[in-house]
Amino acid sequence: MKHIFWGIALLLTQTITAQKWSTPRIESYGKIHFDKNLSFQPDINKTYKLVFNIDNDAQKEGVNMRLWKIARELNLLKAAGVPDQNIEIAAVVHGKAIAISLTDKAYKKRYHKKNPNTDLVKALNNAGVKLYLCEQTLAGMNFEESELNPSWEVTLSALLTLPILESEGYFMVP
Numbered sequence: 001m002k003h004i005f006w007g008i009a010l011l012l013t014q015t016i017t018a019q020k021w022s023t024p025r026i027e028s029y030g031k032i033h034f035d036k037n038l039s040f041q042p043d044i045n046k047t048y049k050l051v052f053n054i055d056n057d058a059q060k061e062g063v064n065m066r067l068w069k070i071a072r073e074l075n076l077l078k079a080a081g082v083p084d085q086n087i088e089i090a091a092v093v094h095g096k097a098i099a100i101s102l103t104d105k106a107y108k109k110r111y112h113k114k115n116p117n118t119d120l121v122k123a124l125n126n127a128g129v130k131l132y133l134c135e136q137t138l139a140g141m142n143f144e145e146s147e148l149n150p151s152w153e154v155t156l157s158a159l160l161t162l163p164i165l166e167s168e169g170y171f172m173v174p
Contacts, residue, residue, distance in 0.1 A: 023071070025078035026123050029063065030071025034079035042080045049088045051170040053162060055095035063120050064100045067091070071120060073173065074127055084128070090165055091124070094134035094158035098141055101133050106147035118149065125151040134158035 021031040042048070050073065054066040061068060070091060077087055093101055099110070100117040107115035125131060133152045136159075138145070145154065155161040166172060 022079070023075050025074040026071035026120075026127060029061075029120050029123065030068055030073070030075045032072055032075045032079060034076070036080075042077060042082050044081045044083065044086070046082075047086045047088065048077060048082065049168075049170045050173050051090045051092060051162065051165045052173050053158070054091055054093045054097045054100070055158070057096045057099065059116075063117050064097060066097070067100065067117060067120050067124065069173070070124055070129060074124075074129075087128070088130075088170070089124075089128070090130040090132060090170060092132045092134070092155075092158050092161050092165070093152070094137040098133065098137045098143065101131075101148050101152045102143070103147060103149050106143075115149075121149055121151050132158075132161050134161070 021033055023029060023031050024034075052066055052070055054064065056066075058065040070089060073089065074087065078084075099107065100115070100121065102110070102115055104114045104118055107113070107118075121131065131152045132155045133148065134157055135154050136157045137143075138148075138154065148154070162172070
């Protein structure tokens with residue numbers, strides 16, 4: 001009987017303390033646990049200009065980790081009540097991360113599978129995220145512009161794009 005009591009108590013404790021994860025802006029990606037009672041919250045009247053430097057192919061939940069973090073950022077800001085028009089996010093892709101920019105057809109040709117980032121890229125693009133690619137990396141890896149997902153804009157270099165965005169008031173997200 002004692003074991004049953006403690007088993008039920010443990011089950012109730014786990015149920016009560018279980019975190020509720022959600023994706024309020026970018027469905028299926030960047031899940032968050034939002035607690036409106038925490039004292040440190042985003043100012044909903046402020047404009048958030050953020051830039052993400054994406055230079056590696058690390059993954060989280062099957063997609064590029066940095067793209068996933070952009071989805072999480074958008075989900076957090078949405079849950080906090082920041083209006084969409086107060087959010088400006090840019091992603092600058094270069095180095096080993098460049099493959100996330102390929103169409104499914106081009107990705108499959110090179111890596112023998114569908115690009116796992118396609119749906120997330122589309123969702124971020126639809127959310128207004130500015131997606132930039134480094135021409136220097138494209139050339140160095142012999143990628144053709146015809147292989148690229150049309151959501152991406154090619155820039156001369158990540159070495160220039162990142163500081164230009166910072167000079168325009170974007171904050172680099174670590």
